Amino acid sequence: KTIDSLGDLRGKRVLVRSDFNVPLDGTTITDDGRIRAALPTLTRLVEAGARVVVTAHLGRPKGTPDPRYSLAPVAARLGELLGQDVALAEDLVGASAQSTVAGLADGQVALLENVRFDARETSKVDAEREELAGELARLADAFVSDGFGVVHRKQASVYDVAQVLPAAAGDLVLKEVESLSRATTDPERPYAVVLGGSKVSDKLGVIANLLTKADRLLIGGGMVFTFLAAQGHSVGSSLLEEDQIDTVRGYLEQAEANGVEIVLPTDIVAADAFAADAPHTTVAADAIPDGKMGLDIGPDAGALFAAKLADARTIAWNGPMGVFEFEAFAGGTRAVAQGIVDATANGAFSIVGGGDSAAAVRRLGFDEAGFSHISTGGGASLELLEGKELPGLTVLA
Ligand code: 3PG
Numbered sequence: 001k002t003i004d005s006l007g008d009l010r011g012k013r014v015l016v017r018s019d020f021n022v023p024l025d026g027t028t029i030t031d032d033g034r035i036r037a038a039l040p041t042l043t044r045l046v047e048a049g050a051r052v053v054v055t056a057h058l059g060r061p062k063g064t065p066d067p068r069y070s071l072a073p074v075a076a077r078l079g080e081l082l083g084q085d086v087a088l089a090e091d092l093v094g095a096s097a098q099s100t101v102a103g104l105a106d107g108q109v110a111l112l113e114n115v116r117f118d119a120r121e122t123s124k125v126d127a128e129r130e131e132l133a134g135e136l137a138r139l140a141d142a143f144v145s146d147g148f149g150v151v152h153r154k155q156a157s158v159y160d161v162a163q164v165l166p167a168a169a170g171d172l173v174l175k176e177v178e179s180l181s182r183a184t185t186d187p188e189r190p191y192a193v194v195l196g197g198s199k200v201s202d203k204l205g206v207i208a209n210l211l212t213k214a215d216r217l218l219i220g221g222g223m224v225f226t227f228l229a230a231q232g233h234s235v236g237s238s239l240l241e242e243d244q245i246d247t248v249r250g251y252l253e254q255a256e257a258n259g260v261e262i263v264l265p266t267d268i269v270a271a272d273a274f275a276a277d278a279p280h281t282t283v284a285a286d287a288i289p290d291g292k293m294g295l296d297i298g299p300d301a302g303a304l305f306a307a308k309l310a311d312a313r314t315i316a317w318n319g320p321m322g323v324f325e326f327e328a329f330a331g332g333t334r335a336v337a338q339g340i341v342d343a344t345a346n347g348a349f350s351i352v353g354g355g356d357s358a359a360a361v362r363r364l365g366f367d368e369a370g371f372s373h374i375s376t377g378g379g380a381s382l383e384l385l386e387g388k389e390l391p392g393l394t395v396l397a
Pocket of ligand 1: 019021059060149150153355377378379380
Protein backbone atom coordinates (compact mmCIF):
# COMPACT_ATOMS: atom_id res chain seq x y z
CA LYS A 1 0.00 0.00 0.00
CA THR A 2 1.34 3.41 -0.92
CA ILE A 3 0.89 6.79 0.74
CA ASP A 4 -1.91 7.55 -1.74
CA SER A 5 -3.99 4.78 -0.15
CA LEU A 6 -4.12 6.83 3.07
CA GLY A 7 -6.33 9.45 1.40
CA ASP A 8 -6.34 13.17 2.20
CA LEU A 9 -3.74 13.78 4.89
CA ARG A 10 -4.29 17.50 5.53
CA GLY A 11 -4.37 18.07 9.28
CA LYS A 12 -3.84 14.35 9.96
CA ARG A 13 -1.10 13.19 12.30
CA VAL A 14 1.14 10.79 10.37
CA LEU A 15 3.68 8.65 12.20
CA VAL A 16 6.67 7.92 9.96
CA ARG A 17 9.28 5.27 10.81
CA SER A 18 12.58 6.38 9.29
CA ASP A 19 16.04 4.86 9.50
CA PHE A 20 18.24 7.63 10.90
CA ASN A 21 20.91 5.25 12.16
CA VAL A 22 23.73 7.46 10.89
CA PRO A 23 27.44 7.28 11.71
CA LEU A 24 28.42 9.80 14.39
CA ASP A 25 31.72 11.19 15.54
CA GLY A 26 30.71 12.49 18.96
CA THR A 27 27.66 14.54 18.02
CA THR A 28 28.78 15.18 14.43
CA ILE A 29 27.04 13.20 11.68
CA THR A 30 29.76 11.93 9.36
CA ASP A 31 27.42 10.66 6.61
CA ASP A 32 23.88 12.04 6.33
CA GLY A 33 22.90 9.79 3.41
CA ARG A 34 20.10 8.11 5.36
CA ILE A 35 18.60 11.46 6.38
CA ARG A 36 18.66 12.76 2.80
CA ALA A 37 17.10 9.51 1.60
CA ALA A 38 14.12 10.15 3.90
CA LEU A 39 13.37 13.56 2.38
CA PRO A 40 11.09 12.55 -0.54
CA THR A 41 8.51 10.98 1.78
CA LEU A 42 8.77 13.68 4.44
CA THR A 43 8.54 16.51 1.91
CA ARG A 44 5.57 14.88 0.30
CA LEU A 45 3.76 14.60 3.64
CA VAL A 46 4.64 18.21 4.49
CA GLU A 47 3.26 19.38 1.15
CA ALA A 48 0.11 17.35 1.74
CA GLY A 49 -0.42 19.33 4.97
CA ALA A 50 0.12 16.39 7.31
CA ARG A 51 1.40 16.79 10.87
CA VAL A 52 4.45 14.59 10.65
CA VAL A 53 5.74 12.65 13.65
CA VAL A 54 8.94 10.78 12.91
CA THR A 55 10.21 7.87 14.96
CA ALA A 56 13.66 6.38 14.52
CA HIS A 57 16.49 4.63 16.33
CA LEU A 58 20.16 5.43 16.65
CA GLY A 59 22.66 2.75 17.57
CA ARG A 60 21.86 -0.04 19.97
CA PRO A 61 21.16 1.52 23.39
CA LYS A 62 20.06 -0.96 26.01
CA GLY A 63 16.37 -0.09 26.20
CA THR A 64 16.90 2.89 28.49
CA PRO A 65 17.71 6.58 27.78
CA ASP A 66 21.39 7.10 27.02
CA PRO A 67 22.51 10.59 25.94
CA ARG A 68 25.19 9.15 23.65
CA TYR A 69 22.42 7.88 21.40
CA SER A 70 20.19 10.96 21.46
CA LEU A 71 18.64 11.89 18.12
CA ALA A 72 19.40 15.58 18.77
CA PRO A 73 22.05 15.82 16.00
CA VAL A 74 19.60 14.15 13.60
CA ALA A 75 16.80 16.61 14.46
CA ALA A 76 19.15 19.50 13.75
CA ARG A 77 20.34 18.08 10.41
CA LEU A 78 16.83 17.10 9.34
CA GLY A 79 15.67 20.64 10.10
CA GLU A 80 18.41 22.08 7.89
CA LEU A 81 17.56 19.75 5.03
CA LEU A 82 13.80 20.34 5.29
CA GLY A 83 14.18 24.08 5.77
CA GLN A 84 12.04 24.11 8.94
CA ASP A 85 12.72 23.65 12.63
CA VAL A 86 12.23 20.03 13.65
CA ALA A 87 11.27 19.79 17.32
CA LEU A 88 12.76 16.83 19.19
CA ALA A 89 10.49 15.37 21.86
CA GLU A 90 12.46 14.42 24.97
CA ASP A 91 10.75 11.05 25.17
CA LEU A 92 9.04 8.56 22.89
CA VAL A 93 5.43 8.30 24.02
CA GLY A 94 5.39 10.30 27.26
CA ALA A 95 4.36 13.84 28.19
CA SER A 96 6.97 15.51 25.97
CA ALA A 97 5.99 13.45 22.91
CA GLN A 98 2.30 14.14 23.49
CA SER A 99 2.71 17.89 23.85
CA THR A 100 5.13 18.09 20.91
CA VAL A 101 2.64 16.31 18.67
CA ALA A 102 -0.25 18.41 19.98
CA GLY A 103 1.74 21.54 19.11
CA LEU A 104 2.30 20.60 15.45
CA ALA A 105 0.70 22.75 12.77
CA ASP A 106 -0.22 21.34 9.36
CA GLY A 107 2.97 20.71 7.37
CA GLN A 108 5.24 20.67 10.42
CA VAL A 109 7.62 17.86 11.34
CA ALA A 110 8.67 16.65 14.80
CA LEU A 111 10.99 13.83 15.83
CA LEU A 112 10.49 11.52 18.81
CA GLU A 113 13.55 10.62 20.89
CA ASN A 114 15.34 7.33 20.12
CA VAL A 115 12.74 4.55 19.98
CA ARG A 116 15.29 2.09 21.37
CA PHE A 117 15.37 4.00 24.67
CA ASP A 118 12.22 1.94 25.34
CA ALA A 119 13.00 -1.74 25.90
CA ARG A 120 9.61 -2.76 24.49
CA GLU A 121 10.71 -1.69 20.99
CA THR A 122 12.99 -4.70 20.49
CA SER A 123 11.29 -7.09 22.91
CA LYS A 124 10.85 -10.69 21.82
CA VAL A 125 7.58 -10.76 23.78
CA ASP A 126 4.76 -9.89 21.39
CA ALA A 127 2.59 -8.33 24.10
CA GLU A 128 5.34 -5.92 25.13
CA ARG A 129 5.94 -4.72 21.60
CA GLU A 130 2.20 -4.48 20.99
CA GLU A 131 1.78 -2.34 24.11
CA LEU A 132 4.37 0.15 22.84
CA ALA A 133 2.85 0.05 19.36
CA GLY A 134 -0.50 0.99 20.92
CA GLU A 135 1.07 3.97 22.68
CA LEU A 136 2.78 5.11 19.48
CA ALA A 137 -0.48 4.69 17.59
CA ARG A 138 -2.26 7.07 20.00
CA LEU A 139 0.07 9.82 18.74
CA ALA A 140 -1.08 9.45 15.12
CA ASP A 141 -3.91 8.80 12.66
CA ALA A 142 -1.85 6.89 10.09
CA PHE A 143 1.51 5.16 9.77
CA VAL A 144 4.08 5.35 6.97
CA SER A 145 6.91 2.82 7.01
CA ASP A 146 9.90 4.43 5.33
CA GLY A 147 12.90 3.12 7.27
CA PHE A 148 14.07 0.60 4.70
CA GLY A 149 17.17 -0.19 6.78
CA VAL A 150 14.97 -1.64 9.55
CA VAL A 151 12.29 -3.53 7.63
CA HIS A 152 14.05 -6.80 8.49
CA ARG A 153 13.41 -6.10 12.18
CA LYS A 154 10.24 -7.37 13.86
CA GLN A 155 10.09 -4.38 16.18
CA ALA A 156 7.25 -2.30 17.62
CA SER A 157 7.82 0.82 15.49
CA VAL A 158 8.40 -1.20 12.31
CA TYR A 159 6.07 -4.17 12.51
CA ASP A 160 3.50 -3.98 15.31
CA VAL A 161 2.38 -0.39 14.82
CA ALA A 162 1.57 -1.16 11.17
CA GLN A 163 -1.10 -3.53 12.45
CA VAL A 164 -2.76 -0.90 14.60
CA LEU A 165 -2.90 2.17 12.34
CA PRO A 166 -3.84 2.48 8.66
CA ALA A 167 -0.37 1.80 7.20
CA ALA A 168 1.48 2.40 3.95
CA ALA A 169 4.97 2.04 2.52
CA GLY A 170 6.86 5.30 2.04
CA ASP A 171 8.61 6.31 -1.17
CA LEU A 172 12.03 5.17 0.00
CA VAL A 173 10.81 1.70 0.92
CA LEU A 174 9.05 1.40 -2.44
CA LYS A 175 12.10 2.51 -4.39
CA GLU A 176 14.41 0.17 -2.47
CA VAL A 177 12.16 -2.84 -2.92
CA GLU A 178 11.66 -2.16 -6.63
CA SER A 179 15.41 -1.80 -7.22
CA LEU A 180 16.47 -4.81 -5.18
CA SER A 181 13.79 -6.92 -6.83
CA ARG A 182 15.54 -6.43 -10.15
CA ALA A 183 18.42 -8.47 -8.73
CA THR A 184 16.41 -11.01 -6.77
CA THR A 185 13.70 -11.78 -9.32
CA ASP A 186 14.88 -12.93 -12.72
CA PRO A 187 17.97 -10.67 -13.03
CA GLU A 188 19.24 -9.81 -16.47
CA ARG A 189 22.38 -11.89 -17.06
CA PRO A 190 25.27 -12.07 -16.56
CA TYR A 191 24.48 -11.32 -12.91
CA ALA A 192 27.64 -10.51 -10.95
CA VAL A 193 27.77 -9.99 -7.21
CA VAL A 194 30.67 -8.43 -5.34
CA LEU A 195 30.85 -9.33 -1.67
CA GLY A 196 33.24 -7.84 0.87
CA GLY A 197 33.23 -6.75 4.46
CA SER A 198 35.00 -8.36 7.33
CA LYS A 199 33.12 -11.53 8.18
CA VAL A 200 31.98 -14.57 6.22
CA SER A 201 29.73 -15.45 9.13
CA ASP A 202 27.64 -12.30 8.46
CA LYS A 203 27.06 -13.38 4.86
CA LEU A 204 26.43 -17.13 5.06
CA GLY A 205 22.77 -16.93 4.06
CA VAL A 206 23.36 -14.56 1.21
CA ILE A 207 26.25 -16.60 -0.21
CA ALA A 208 24.22 -19.79 -0.06
CA ASN A 209 21.37 -18.13 -1.93
CA LEU A 210 23.62 -16.46 -4.51
CA LEU A 211 25.17 -19.83 -5.35
CA THR A 212 21.82 -20.65 -6.91
CA LYS A 213 21.15 -17.22 -8.45
CA ALA A 214 24.29 -15.38 -9.56
CA ASP A 215 26.60 -16.13 -12.49
CA ARG A 216 29.70 -14.70 -10.82
CA LEU A 217 30.65 -14.08 -7.23
CA LEU A 218 33.61 -11.75 -6.65
CA ILE A 219 34.96 -11.94 -3.12
CA GLY A 220 37.10 -9.36 -1.33
CA GLY A 221 37.31 -7.68 2.07
CA GLY A 222 38.30 -9.41 5.29
CA MET A 223 36.15 -12.43 4.46
CA VAL A 224 38.35 -13.33 1.50
CA PHE A 225 41.04 -14.78 3.76
CA THR A 226 38.74 -17.53 4.91
CA PHE A 227 38.19 -18.36 1.21
CA LEU A 228 41.95 -18.36 0.55
CA ALA A 229 42.51 -20.55 3.61
CA ALA A 230 39.78 -22.92 2.38
CA GLN A 231 41.81 -23.30 -0.82
CA GLY A 232 44.79 -24.30 1.31
CA HIS A 233 46.73 -21.02 1.13
CA SER A 234 48.55 -19.35 4.00
CA VAL A 235 47.04 -16.03 5.02
CA GLY A 236 49.68 -14.71 7.45
CA SER A 237 48.04 -12.77 10.27
CA SER A 238 45.05 -11.70 8.18
CA LEU A 239 41.52 -11.90 9.57
CA LEU A 240 40.49 -15.55 9.49
CA GLU A 241 37.38 -17.34 10.69
CA GLU A 242 38.74 -20.83 11.18
CA ASP A 243 35.34 -22.18 12.17
CA GLN A 244 33.99 -21.19 8.75
CA ILE A 245 36.68 -22.83 6.60
CA ASP A 246 34.69 -26.04 6.10
CA THR A 247 31.55 -24.10 5.22
CA VAL A 248 33.47 -22.07 2.66
CA ARG A 249 34.97 -25.24 1.20
CA GLY A 250 31.42 -26.46 0.76
CA TYR A 251 30.54 -23.22 -1.03
CA LEU A 252 33.47 -23.61 -3.41
CA GLU A 253 32.31 -27.13 -4.27
CA GLN A 254 28.72 -26.07 -4.71
CA ALA A 255 29.74 -23.18 -6.94
CA GLU A 256 31.59 -25.58 -9.20
CA ALA A 257 28.62 -27.94 -9.32
CA ASN A 258 26.23 -25.05 -10.13
CA GLY A 259 28.48 -23.44 -12.73
CA VAL A 260 28.84 -20.27 -10.64
CA GLU A 261 32.20 -18.60 -11.13
CA ILE A 262 33.87 -17.60 -7.85
CA VAL A 263 36.45 -14.90 -8.46
CA LEU A 264 39.06 -14.45 -5.75
CA PRO A 265 41.83 -11.83 -5.73
CA THR A 266 45.15 -12.72 -7.33
CA ASP A 267 47.10 -10.29 -5.17
CA ILE A 268 46.71 -8.68 -1.77
CA VAL A 269 48.00 -5.51 -0.15
CA ALA A 270 49.55 -6.81 3.06
CA ALA A 271 50.63 -4.63 5.98
CA ASP A 272 52.69 -5.06 9.12
CA ALA A 273 49.84 -3.81 11.31
CA PHE A 274 46.27 -2.51 11.22
CA ALA A 275 47.06 1.20 10.89
CA ALA A 276 46.73 3.94 8.30
CA ASP A 277 50.50 4.40 8.08
CA ALA A 278 51.54 0.75 8.46
CA PRO A 279 54.34 -0.33 6.08
CA HIS A 280 52.76 -2.46 3.35
CA THR A 281 53.52 -4.36 0.19
CA THR A 282 51.64 -6.19 -2.54
CA VAL A 283 51.96 -9.98 -2.39
CA ALA A 284 50.52 -12.95 -4.26
CA ALA A 285 47.17 -13.96 -2.78
CA ASP A 286 48.27 -17.59 -2.47
CA ALA A 287 51.35 -16.80 -0.43
CA ILE A 288 50.76 -14.13 2.20
CA PRO A 289 53.89 -14.17 4.35
CA ASP A 290 53.80 -14.91 8.08
CA GLY A 291 53.26 -11.79 10.16
CA LYS A 292 51.64 -9.86 7.28
CA MET A 293 48.03 -8.84 7.40
CA GLY A 294 45.99 -8.43 4.22
CA LEU A 295 44.13 -5.11 4.32
CA ASP A 296 43.02 -4.76 0.69
CA ILE A 297 42.87 -6.64 -2.57
CA GLY A 298 45.82 -5.77 -4.82
CA PRO A 299 45.96 -3.82 -8.09
CA ASP A 300 45.92 -6.94 -10.32
CA ALA A 301 42.86 -8.17 -8.44
CA GLY A 302 41.22 -4.75 -8.85
CA ALA A 303 41.74 -4.96 -12.61
CA LEU A 304 40.51 -8.57 -12.67
CA PHE A 305 37.35 -7.66 -10.74
CA ALA A 306 36.67 -4.69 -13.03
CA ALA A 307 37.05 -6.99 -16.06
CA LYS A 308 34.60 -9.49 -14.54
CA LEU A 309 32.09 -6.69 -14.07
CA ALA A 310 32.51 -5.12 -17.51
CA ASP A 311 30.00 -7.30 -19.39
CA ALA A 312 27.60 -7.89 -16.49
CA ARG A 313 23.98 -6.75 -16.98
CA THR A 314 23.04 -6.88 -13.29
CA ILE A 315 25.47 -6.09 -10.48
CA ALA A 316 24.98 -6.14 -6.73
CA TRP A 317 27.74 -4.97 -4.41
CA ASN A 318 27.81 -5.35 -0.65
CA GLY A 319 30.88 -4.70 1.48
CA PRO A 320 34.15 -2.87 0.87
CA MET A 321 37.18 -4.70 -0.60
CA GLY A 322 39.60 -3.40 2.01
CA VAL A 323 40.08 -0.92 4.81
CA PHE A 324 39.03 1.97 2.56
CA GLU A 325 39.02 4.40 5.50
CA PHE A 326 42.84 4.29 5.21
CA GLU A 327 43.97 5.67 1.85
CA ALA A 328 46.74 3.06 1.48
CA PHE A 329 44.09 0.31 1.53
CA ALA A 330 41.34 1.99 -0.50
CA GLY A 331 42.55 0.94 -3.96
CA GLY A 332 40.52 -2.27 -4.23
CA THR A 333 37.27 -0.63 -3.19
CA ARG A 334 37.96 2.23 -5.61
CA ALA A 335 38.67 -0.22 -8.48
CA VAL A 336 35.43 -2.10 -7.86
CA ALA A 337 33.40 1.12 -7.57
CA GLN A 338 34.90 2.38 -10.84
CA GLY A 339 34.26 -0.98 -12.52
CA ILE A 340 30.62 -0.78 -11.49
CA VAL A 341 30.31 2.84 -12.67
CA ASP A 342 31.76 1.85 -16.06
CA ALA A 343 29.49 -1.17 -16.39
CA THR A 344 26.49 0.97 -15.42
CA ALA A 345 27.41 3.49 -18.13
CA ASN A 346 27.32 0.52 -20.52
CA GLY A 347 23.78 -0.35 -19.50
CA ALA A 348 24.17 -2.62 -16.48
CA PHE A 349 21.71 -2.25 -13.60
CA SER A 350 23.79 -1.79 -10.45
CA ILE A 351 22.90 -1.84 -6.78
CA VAL A 352 25.18 -0.83 -3.95
CA GLY A 353 23.96 -2.19 -0.63
CA GLY A 354 25.17 -2.06 2.92
CA GLY A 355 25.96 1.03 4.92
CA ASP A 356 29.72 0.59 4.50
CA SER A 357 29.78 0.30 0.72
CA ALA A 358 27.42 3.27 0.36
CA ALA A 359 29.62 5.30 2.70
CA ALA A 360 32.71 4.16 0.77
CA VAL A 361 31.22 5.31 -2.51
CA ARG A 362 30.59 8.78 -1.12
CA ARG A 363 33.84 8.99 0.81
CA LEU A 364 35.94 7.98 -2.19
CA GLY A 365 34.33 10.81 -4.16
CA PHE A 366 32.16 8.83 -6.57
CA ASP A 367 29.07 10.49 -7.97
CA GLU A 368 26.07 8.59 -6.65
CA ALA A 369 24.43 9.05 -10.05
CA GLY A 370 26.99 6.64 -11.51
CA PHE A 371 25.16 3.72 -9.84
CA SER A 372 21.61 2.65 -10.60
CA HIS A 373 20.66 2.37 -6.94
CA ILE A 374 22.47 2.97 -3.66
CA SER A 375 20.58 1.19 -0.91
CA THR A 376 20.22 2.69 2.55
CA GLY A 377 19.86 -0.80 4.00
CA GLY A 378 22.64 -2.94 5.42
CA GLY A 379 21.11 -6.06 6.93
CA ALA A 380 17.80 -5.36 5.18
CA SER A 381 19.30 -5.31 1.69
CA LEU A 382 21.34 -8.45 2.46
CA GLU A 383 18.26 -10.29 3.67
CA LEU A 384 16.41 -9.35 0.49
CA LEU A 385 19.36 -10.61 -1.58
CA GLU A 386 19.17 -13.74 0.54
CA GLY A 387 15.58 -14.22 -0.61
CA LYS A 388 14.04 -13.83 2.84
CA GLU A 389 10.62 -12.39 3.63
CA LEU A 390 11.02 -9.27 5.73
CA PRO A 391 8.48 -8.69 8.52
CA GLY A 392 8.38 -4.92 8.00
CA LEU A 393 7.36 -5.48 4.36
CA THR A 394 4.96 -8.38 4.70
CA VAL A 395 3.01 -6.43 7.33
CA LEU A 396 2.34 -3.71 4.73
CA ALA A 397 1.04 -6.06 2.04
C1 3PG B 1 21.24 -0.53 10.09
O1 3PG B 1 22.07 0.29 10.49
O2 3PG B 1 21.50 -1.44 9.29
C2 3PG B 1 19.82 -0.35 10.50
O3 3PG B 1 19.59 0.91 11.02
C3 3PG B 1 19.41 -1.43 11.48
O4 3PG B 1 20.12 -1.31 12.66
P1 3PG B 1 20.22 -2.58 13.65
O5 3PG B 1 21.11 -3.58 12.95
O6 3PG B 1 20.81 -2.06 14.93
O7 3PG B 1 18.84 -3.13 13.83
